[in-house]
Amino acid sequence: MADTIVAEPISEEQTVRVDLGARSYDIEIGRGLMQAAGSQIAAVLPGSRLAVVADETVAGLHLETFTDSLSAAGLDYTVLTVPAGESTKCFSQFERLCDEVLDARLERGDAVVALGGGVVGDLTGFVASAVRRGMAFVQVPTTLLAQVDSSVGGKTGINARHGKNLIGAFYQPALVLADTAVLDTLPLRDFRAGYAEVAKYGLLGDAEFFAWLEQNWQAVFAGGPERDEAVARSCQAKADIVAADEFEAGKRALLNLGHTFGHALEAAVSYETTRLVHGEGVSIGMMLAHEFSQRLGLISDETVSRVHKHLTDVGLPVRIQEIPGQLPKADTFMDIIAQDKKVSRGALTFVLTRGIGEAFVEKGVDPAVVSDFLKEKLEA
Amino acid sequence: MADTIVAEPISEEQTVRVDLGARSYDIEIGRGLMQAAGSQIAAVLPGSRLAVVADETVAGLHLETFTDSLSAAGLDYTVLTVPAGESTKCFSQFERLCDEVLDARLERGDAVVALGGGVVGDLTGFVASAVRRGMAFVQVPTTLLAQVDSSVGGKTGINARHGKNLIGAFYQPALVLADTAVLDTLPLRDFRAGYAEVAKYGLLGDAEFFAWLEQNWQAVFAGGPERDEAVARSCQAKADIVAADEFEAGKRALLNLGHTFGHALEAAVSYETTRLVHGEGVSIGMMLAHEFSQRLGLISDETVSRVHKHLTDVGLPVRIQEIPGQLPKADTFMDIIAQDKKVSRGALTFVLTRGIGEAFVEKGVDPAVVSDFLKEKLEA
Numbered sequence: 001m002a003d004t005i006v007a008e009p010i011s012e013e014q015t016v017r018v019d020l021g022a023r024s025y026d027i028e029i030g031r032g033l034m035q036a037a038g039s040q041i042a043a044v045l046p047g048s049r050l051a052v053v054a055d056e057t058v059a060g061l062h063l064e065t066f067t068d069s070l071s072a073a074g075l076d077y078t079v080l081t082v083p084a085g086e087s088t089k090c091f092s093q094f095e096r097l098c099d100e101v102l103d104a105r106l107e108r109g110d111a112v113v114a115l116g117g118g119v120v121g122d123l124t125g126f127v128a129s130a131v132r133r134g135m136a137f138v139q140v141p142t143t144l145l146a147q148v149d150s151s152v153g154g155k156t157g158i159n160a161r162h163g164k165n166l167i168g169a170f171y172q173p174a175l176v177l178a179d180t181a182v183l184d185t186l187p188l189r190d191f192r193a194g195y196a197e198v199a200k201y202g203l204l205g206d207a208e209f210f211a212w213l214e215q216n217w218q219a220v221f222a223g224g225p226e227r228d229e230a231v232a233r234s235c236q237a238k239a240d241i242v243a244a245d246e247f248e249a250g251k252r253a254l255l256n257l258g259h260t261f262g263h264a265l266e267a268a269v270s271y272e273t274t275r276l277v278h279g280e281g282v283s284i285g286m287m288l289a290h291e292f293s294q295r296l297g298l299i300s301d302e303t304v305s306r307v308h309k310h311l312t313d314v315g316l317p318v319r320i321q322e323i324p325g326q327l328p329k330a331d332t333f334m335d336i337i338a339q340d341k342k343v344s345r346g347a348l349t350f351v352l353t354r355g356i357g358e359a360f361v362e363k364g365v366d367p368a369v370v371s372d373f374l375k376e377k378l379e380a
Numbered sequence: 381m382a383d384t385i386v387a388e389p390i391s392e393e394q395t396v397r398v399d400l401g402a403r404s405y406d407i408e409i410g411r412g413l414m415q416a417a418g419s420q421i422a423a424v425l426p427g428s429r430l431a432v433v434a435d436e437t438v439a440g441l442h443l444e445t446f447t448d449s450l451s452a453a454g455l456d457y458t459v460l461t462v463p464a465g466e467s468t469k470c471f472s473q474f475e476r477l478c479d480e481v482l483d484a485r486l487e488r489g490d491a492v493v494a495l496g497g498g499v500v501g502d503l504t505g506f507v508a509s510a511v512r513r514g515m516a517f518v519q520v521p522t523t524l525l526a527q528v529d530s531s532v533g534g535k536t537g538i539n540a541r542h543g544k545n546l547i548g549a550f551y552q553p554a555l556v557l558a559d560t561a562v563l564d565t566l567p568l569r570d571f572r573a574g575y576a577e578v579a580k581y582g583l584l585g586d587a588e589f590f591a592w593l594e595q596n597w598q599a600v601f602a603g604g605p606e607r608d609e610a611v612a613r614s615c616q617a618k619a620d621i622v623a624a625d626e627f628e629a630g631k632r633a634l635l636n637l638g639h640t641f642g643h644a645l646e647a648a649v650s651y652e653t654t655r656l657v658h659g660e661g662v663s664i665g666m667m668l669a670h671e672f673s674q675r676l677g678l679i680s681d682e683t684v685s686r687v688h689k690h691l692t693d694v695g696l697p698v699r700i701q702e703i704p705g706q707l708p709k710a711d712t713f714m715d716i717i718a719q720d721k722k723v724s725r726g727a728l729t730f731v732l733t734r735g736i737g738e739a740f741v742e743k744g745v746d747p748a749v750v751s752d753f754l755k756e757k758l759e760a
Contacts (some may be wrong), residue, residue: 091475098471102542130506133537133548134627157513162482168513169549247514 014232018152018239020246023172027152027235029228033179034065037140038073044175045111045136050077051101053124054115055084058142061185066115066140077113078104082120086271089123089158091167097127101135111136111174117143118150118278122165125156129171139176143186144194145279147178148201148234153242153252163339164263164271170247178235180227191221192315193279196258198230199310200286201237204257207357209233214310221314253361257351258286264336265320268328276323283316284323292373293352303355320377330375334367394612398532398619400626403552407532407615409608413559414445417520418453424555425491425516430457431481433504434495435464438522441565446495446520457493458484462500466651469503469538471547477507481515491516491554497523498530498658502545505536509551519556523566524574525659527558528581528614533622533632543719544643544651550627558615560607571601572695573659576638576666578610579690581617583666584637587737589613594690601694633741637731638666644716645700648708656703663696664703672753673732683735700757710755714747 013030028040041050050070054063059081070077080100082088101112112135114124121139128137139151157168183191198220202210219226238255245252262278262285269275290307293299311318320327337348348365393410408420421430430450434443439461450457460480462468481492492515494504501519508517519531537548563571578600582590599606618635625632642658642665649655670687673679691698700707717728728745 091471091478095471098547099541102540102546126510130537130547130549132546133535133550155513157510160482161479166482166512167478167510169510170513 014228016232016235016239018172019243020154020172023154023246025172025174025176027176027178027239029147029178029180029232029235031179031181031223031228033177034062034140034182035069037066037177037179038069038071038075040177041070041111041113041138041175042073042075045109045138047109048075048136049104049106049110050075050113050138051080051104051106051111052077052113052115053080053082053097053120053127055082055088055117055120057084058116058120062115062142062182082123084119086119086159086164086273089119089164091158091160093123094127094130094158097123098131101127101131106131106135108132108135111138113138113140114151115140115142117141117146121146121150122156122168123158125154125171125173126158126168129156129169134171137171137173139173141176141178142182144183144191144231145197146194147180147183147231148194149197149238151176151178152235152238153255154246163267176235178231180223180231183227184223188315189277190279193277193283195220195314196279196283196286196311196316198234199314199316200255200257200282201234203286203290203307203353203356204237204254204351204359205241205357206233206237207355209237210310210356214306214313217310217314250361253349254351254359257353257359258282258284258289260337260350261285261288264333265323267336268333269323269325275325280317280323283311284318284320287311287318288320288373288377289351290353291377292350292370293354295373296352296369298352298354306356319380321380327378330371330378333374333378334371337370338367394608396612396615396619398552399623400534400552403534403626405552405554405556407556407558407619409527409558409560409612409615411559411561411603411608413557414442414520414562415449417446417557417559418449418451418455420557421450421491421493421518421555422453422455425489425518427489428455428516429484429486429490430455430493430518431460431484431486431491432457432493432495433460433462433477433500433507435462435468435497435500437464438496438500442495442522442562462503464499466499466539466544466653469499469544471538471540473503474506474510474538477503478511481507481511486511486515488512488515491518493518493520494531495520495522497521497526501526501530502536502548503538505534505551505553506538506548509536509549514551517551517553519553521556521558522562524563524571524611525577526574527560527563527611528574529577529618531556531558532615532618533635534626543647556615558611560603560611563607564603568695569657570659573657573663575600575694576659576663576691576696578614579694580635580637580662580666581614583670583687583733583736584617584634584731584739585621585737586613586617587735589617590690590736594686594693597690597694630741633729634731634739637733637739638662638664638669640717640730641665641668644713645703647716648713649703649705655705660697660703663691664698664700667691667698668700668757669731670733671757672730672750673734675753676732676749678732678734686736699760701760707758710751710758713754713758714751717750718747 016027112128141151154172160166262281396407492508521531534552540546642661
């Protein structure tokens with residue numbers, strides 16, 4: 001990526017503990033961690049045999065390094081590959097992987113490893129939760145989005161005919177290994193999209209972190225120690241929220257800052273990633289959530305401008321109109337929002353904010369006000 | 381069934397609490413409970429909409445009574461039917477039901493209800509665990525086996541190419557309603573098979589209960605208050621064990637008394653229920669577990685005779701030779717036992733006993749000793 005700052009090949013490791021009682025686990029973060037993955041896994045799951053699930057793209061880039069480290073640690077493993085892309089999160093791949101993990105004769109104490117981005121992590125986690133009613137599970141996320149979001153918190157799942165992530169389990173890994181050096185191989189667009197979730201942690205609950213990001217985002221992109229720091233602080237932020245609300249009964253909804261609008265935008269383009277990827281939807285969605293909060297008199301113009309400046313500085317989209325191609329009308333967006341799984345008994349729930357780092361969940365938002373706001377934004 | 385004792389149409393309800401912290405729930409037991417199911421469900425899950433899953437056989441017998449009670453309680457519901465039989469516990473029915481629950485537009489707080497035996501309960505529970513990563517779940521077991529075993533403890537799942545119950549989740553219901561009057565419609569063979577699990581609770585940990593069963597089993601079969609008592613004590617026994625070991629890390633293995641041999645017998649006849657149903661396999665398996673314990677010098681001939689007498693009194697099979705048709709040789713049984721999911725890292729684990737009500741888990745059983753024992757039993 002950016003080549004003005006040259007990152008060290010191997011950095012000191014940081015550990016974030018996700019505190020969930022008997023289901024607690026560590027997230028290890030650092031450059032070059034992949035080379036030591038085998039010994040890390042062997043330390044947590046001594047004697048386990050592994051089924052490693054990777055998509056074809058990630059397998060081409062990182063599988064050899066990863067499996068070399070497994071062999072070096074004396075771990076026995078089987079590799080299972082799946083096609084790259086969102087359509088892999090389906091019932092038929094779920095069934096196929098369950099059968100293949102059983103083919104490999106893994107026992108209950110053995111482990112299923114997800115090596116890849118969110119798609120592989122979500123699918124593999126659900127497989128791990130279901131085979132023998134629960135195998136050990138290890139996440140080795142290879143995208144920024146997966147490192148700071150999908151591999152923390154235990155949400156696993158596949159997509160259904162009715163929508164994304166509608167079938168799955170809350171299932172915690174035994175270990176997460178986030179090698180920040182592998183992010184050097186990510187396309188810039190994907191890095192940026194993951195960064196939207198990093199910025200989200202500042203915006204929802206940590207003004208100081210957001211200010212730090214405003215100062216240090218270039219180094220985060222470049223791969224310096226600031227990248228490790230940003231990943232670790234993001235994981236810690238999510239871990240704290242998940243520890244308070246593992247099964248999404250309350251506070252965890254804060255993590256949806258920008259996501260109600262964001263999901264609606266993704267659905268509106270039929271999840272065509274050439275037009276919009278998840279993190280871009282979140283970026284536009286966070287901007288809309290701040291503008292909507294400002295409309296409700298909750299925050300100032302200055303706060304809105306500050307969010308706008310940072311997201312555009314890093315190259316993220318902030319306006320619906322930045323999405324290429326035709327978009328539906330406000331009524332269609334409202335239908336999509338009403339179907340969103342975060343809707344509870346007909347009322348609209350949004351994450352709003354009272355300032356940088358001061359997001360809150362509002363369950364009684366009037367649909368008419370949202371509709372008017374969206375109409376205006378679509379015509380802007 | 382037996383008509384020497386005439387049972388009252390509606391009995392006083394008994395409640396067994398399954399104590400699992402935030403996942404605790406009640407099992408309600410009594411004659412005629414089905415007629416009050418709607419109000420019971422509404423009390424635990426106020427305002428929930430329901431998807432009721434039943435197989436075609438149970439739907440013909442009990443669906444109208446059940447849905448009438450839902451309507452009377454003002455509950456909104458959708459009925460989803462599946463074919464009767466073990467082959468319904470498969471990936472394709474799992475996918476179909478997940479989609480249909482979503483079709484019904486149930487939200488996360490809404491409930492999926494299993495009305496039926498173990499097949500419907502296991503499949504439906506896994507669906508409930510997976511849709512939206514966890515819907516509320518209610519069990520209305522209509523067989524004795526389901527009332528005393530599969531609907532207590534949260535094991536849900538489907539079968540895989542590699543074996544039974546290999547894919548699933550530990551997922552607790554919000555409520556279990558066991559109407560002991562519906563057992564009057566069970567074929568005697570199925571009632572007996574369920575009774576094998578009732579006797580198991582006495583044999584594994586409660587000598588006093590086993591002695592009570594020796595005295596009262598006729599009334600249990602006839603449907604008197606003794607039936608409610610037997611179901612309640614069985615549920616309590618399982619609930620106590622599950623509360624101590626929800627995720628089957630230790631003590632819960634006691635519930636497998638008779639099951640390692642029993643599963644091997646079921647597998648040996650390719651799960652052909654015309655030859656052997658699960659409870660019959662458990663009955664023969666329990667007899668073998670006692671004979672094997674006696675062989676190891678753990679129990680006396682008298683104890684073995686007492687178990688033999690009670691199981692034969694109620695009409696359950698106790699010898700491998702009672703299974704109709706050709707059976708495999710001891711080597712094949714040993715292969716099946718070695719593949720059993722209760723095998724840990726190659727060592728053979730068996731539930732053995734030191735007397736009536738004194739079962740224990742032995743992890744280091746020598747396969748050669750088991751093999752010799754089985755050879756002798758097959759030649760006997």
